[in-house]
Amino acid sequence: MDNTARLSETHAHSSCAVRSRGDDCRFCGVRHLSICQALESDELDLLEKMASDAHFDERAVLFREEDEAGVVFNITAGVVRLVRSLPDGRRQVTGFALPGDFLGLSLEKTWHFSAEAVTGIVACRFRRAAFEDFSEKKPHLLKKMHAFATHELGLAQDHMVLLGRLTAEEKLASFLVEMKRRWSRVAGHEAGLIRLPMGRQDIADYLGLTIETVSRVINQMQRDRRLVIVPDGIRFVDQTYFDDLAL
Amino acid sequence: MDNTARLSETHAHSSCAVRSRGDDCRFCGVRHLSICQALESDELDLLEKMASDAHFDERAVLFREEDEAGVVFNITAGVVRLVRSLPDGRRQVTGFALPGDFLGLSLEKTWHFSAEAVTGIVACRFRRAAFEDFSEKKPHLLKKMHAFATHELGLAQDHMVLLGRLTAEEKLASFLVEMKRRWSRVAGHEAGLIRLPMGRQDIADYLGLTIETVSRVINQMQRDRRLVIVPDGIRFVDQTYFDDLAL
DNA sequence: AAGGGGCATTGATACAAATCAAAAGAACAG
DNA sequence: CTGTTCTTTTGATTTGTATCAATGCCCCTT
Numbered sequence: 001m002d003n004t005a006r007l008s009e010t011h012a013h014s015s016c017a018v019r020s021r022g023d024d025c026r027f028c029g030v031r032h033l034s035i036c037q038a039l040e041s042d043e044l045d046l047l048e049k050m051a052s053d054a055h056f057d058e059r060a061v062l063f064r065e066e067d068e069a070g071v072v073f074n075i076t077a078g079v080v081r082l083v084r085s086l087p088d089g090r091r092q093v094t095g096f097a098l099p100g101d102f103l104g105l106s107l108e109k110t111w112h113f114s115a116e117a118v119t120g121i122v123a124c125r126f127r128r129a130a131f132e133d134f135s136e137k138k139p140h141l142l143k144k145m146h147a148f149a150t151h152e153l154g155l156a157q158d159h160m161v162l163l164g165r166l167t168a169e170e171k172l173a174s175f176l177v178e179m180k181r182r183w184s185r186v187a188g189h190e191a192g193l194i195r196l197p198m199g200r201q202d203i204a205d206y207l208g209l210t211i212e213t214v215s216r217v218i219n220q221m222q223r224d225r226r227l228v229i230v231p232d233g234i235r236f237v238d239q240t241y242f243d244d245l246a247l
Numbered sequence: 248m249d250n251t252a253r254l255s256e257t258h259a260h261s262s263c264a265v266r267s268r269g270d271d272c273r274f275c276g277v278r279h280l281s282i283c284q285a286l287e288s289d290e291l292d293l294l295e296k297m298a299s300d301a302h303f304d305e306r307a308v309l310f311r312e313e314d315e316a317g318v319v320f321n322i323t324a325g326v327v328r329l330v331r332s333l334p335d336g337r338r339q340v341t342g343f344a345l346p347g348d349f350l351g352l353s354l355e356k357t358w359h360f361s362a363e364a365v366t367g368i369v370a371c372r373f374r375r376a377a378f379e380d381f382s383e384k385k386p387h388l389l390k391k392m393h394a395f396a397t398h399e400l401g402l403a404q405d406h407m408v409l410l411g412r413l414t415a416e417e418k419l420a421s422f423l424v425e426m427k428r429r430w431s432r433v434a435g436h437e438a439g440l441i442r443l444p445m446g447r448q449d450i451a452d453y454l455g456l457t458i459e460t461v462s463r464v465i466n467q468m469q470r471d472r473r474l475v476i477v478p479d480g481i482r483f484v485d486q487t488y489f490d491d492l493a494l
Numbered sequence: 495a496a497g498g499g500g501c502a503t504t505g506a507t508a509c510a511a512a513t514c515a516a517a518a519g520a521a522c523a524g
Numbered sequence: 525c526t527g528t529t530c531t532t533t534t535g536a537t538t539t540g541t542a543t544c545a546a547t548g549c550c551c552c553t554t
Contacts, residue, residue, distance in 0.1 A: 084408050086494070092408040106397035113404060139386055146393045149400060150353035156403035157360060161331050161339040163410035164455030168541070200502060208411030210542055215503055247333070415511065447532065457512060462533055 024048070028124075029187045030076050033100025038144035047126075050134065054125040062103070062115035062123075069111050072104025072128050078121035079197050083114045083205070093206040095155070096198060099186050105149045107132050118198045162247055163208045171207040172217045173245035176227070176234065195233040271295070275371075276434045277323050280347025285391035294373075297381065301372040309350070309362035309370075316358050319351025319375050325368035326444050330361045330452070340453040342402070343445060346433050352396045354379050365445045409494055410455045418454040419464045420492035423474070423481065442480040 025044040031037060039047060054073065056062060062073065062080060080097040094113055097103060103115055107128065135142045162174055176194055183189045196203070204214045218234070221227050226238045236242055272291040278284060286294060301320065303309060309320065309327060327344040341360055344350060350362055354375065382389045409421055423441060430436045443450070451458045465481070468474050473485045483489060 084404055086408065086412065090412045092404075092411045094404045094407050106400065107393075108397060112401045136386065136390070139383065139389070142386070142389060142393065143383070146354075146389065146396060149393060149396045150355060153353065153396060153400050153403060154359045156400060156407065157331055157339075157341045160341050160403065160406055160410055161333065163407055164339045164452075165333065165337045205411075211502080212504085212543080213541060216541095219503070458532080459513080459534085460511060463511095466533070 030100040034074050035144050038141050050126050050130050051124045054123045056117040056121040060117045063111050064114045067111050069128050071125050074124040075101050076122045079118040080115050081118050091205045168213050168217050170245050173242045174247045177242050177246040277347040281321050282391050285388050297373050297377050298371045301370045303364040303368040307364045310358050311361045314358050316375050318372050321371040322348050323369045326365040327362050328365050338452045415460050415464050417492050420489045421494045424489050424493040
């Protein structure tokens with residue numbers, strides 16, 4: 001049984017103020033993926049003293065658009081969807097946060113998007129003000145955060161091209177290639193399997209499509225022997241087809 | 248005659264290595280809009296010594312996607328379009344840079360988008376390495392750059408919602424409201440006039456539409472007495488209509 | 495095993511925006 | 525002023541994707 005599935009069975013303890021971290025930053029599975037890679041061993045010790053574990057159940061809301069950002073998160077397990085909503089209910093999923101991803105890079109006082117657990121989540125949680133103070137004393141951490149924010153800006157631009165200029169088929173291919181690339185960096189992933197823990201509606205809202213179109217395109221790809229649909233995801237059969245279509 | 252029109256008559260001197268700045272940072276018209284707002288008077292003097300003026304003609308290319316980012320720019324006059332292109336010629340305009348906007352916030356070694364002059368441009372130019380060194384010695388400048396990058400990330404997310412979930416009419420309304428808001432911060436703008444120095448194709452590529460749809464929607468808005476088309480831009484007649492439609 | 499609720503899939507039809515095509519306007523050079 | 529070119533506008537038609545409407549399929553609970 002994989003890690004995320006196991007975690008989704010746990011219960012949320014997000015209101016628990018007591019530190020109860022079983023792990024040590026130095027052995028953290030996502031350290032090499034996260035902003036913590038900027039820190040030396042002694043700095044990690046300091047950071048660890050500021051951290052608390054946060055667990056969220058599937059469908060739990062980590063925070064809402066316009067909420068005050070009292071804390072920031074480093075996701076260690078599970079998948080989070082980042083959502084901007086319109087008053088009439090239309091949604092745009094602006095991204096999926098995977099293990100190693102940081103929520104709160106901007107250090108701004110309010111969130112500008114919502115974050116909802118797609119699977120059970122484990123995250124390293126910090127009080128925003130404390131994290132901000134820490135980052136001001138460690139310029140290389142601030143620089144790393146800036147590099148991460150900047151990298152996200154590049155991804156956001158990629159996504160604009162996808163939303164504005166790609167066909168439904170190209171959008172799906174790009175999404176699947178992106179997910180394959182991102183999972184390949186996560187420890188414990190099964191090579192070849194592209195996990196899709198999010199539902200079809202989330203994928204549709206990420207790609208600016210409807211759920212029906214997502215379903216039709218994926219199933220057509222399966223009929224065309226480009227991929228096979230498996231429990232919890234898909235597998236590429238014709239990698240070249242996807243590489244040629246993707247952004 | 249407005250400033251930008253005058254500037255578009257000048258010739259590019261971007262290869263000129265000699266500093267020839269007629270102005271003083273302390274009297275810079277875009278200082279309060281730009282990252283320079285983070286700096287004290289003595290720091291501005293230092294920065295000014297690093298700066299050179301860059302002029303670009305209409306249609307000039309400031310830099311291309313994948314080019315090495317040897318320099319960074321602070322736009323002081325004119326409008327620049329930021330473009331990502333697909334191999335088959337499809338384009339997505341990811342943004343328009345107006346006076347006060349900074350190109351190169353990321354401090355990365357290569358550009359990830361092209362920048363093309365929509366009008367004649369005047370910019371403050373810095374060698375990237377020198378600017379980066381300076382920012383490392385002035386943590387409040389780095390923090391300000393991070394705040395600007397973070398703000399752009401928010402705008403990018405807004406744009407994703409626009410591209411993924413708005414109708415053509417809503418896209419145009421959002422674009423026009425955005426332009427009105429942004430021009431209102433630029434010194435010397437005429438209140439009420441929404442300048443649109445970019446062509447219809449640029450607007451289409453910014454909104455994920457075709458030039459025909461942009462033309463049709465704007466002209467329909469004029470027929471419906473929502474706006475009037477004037478030389479070099481438009482004017483709102485029914486502000487409420489736009490506020491209700493815009494993101 | 496049976497019932498129920500949430501997703502996902504599939505089919506039929508509608509429609510918003512793209513595409514194709516041409517005319518009308520601006521901008522510019524000689 | 526006059527021809528040339530480029531951009532914008534307008535019209536006719538097509539089309540990709542959305543919408544509307546069932547149906548199927550898990551997974552969960554009892």
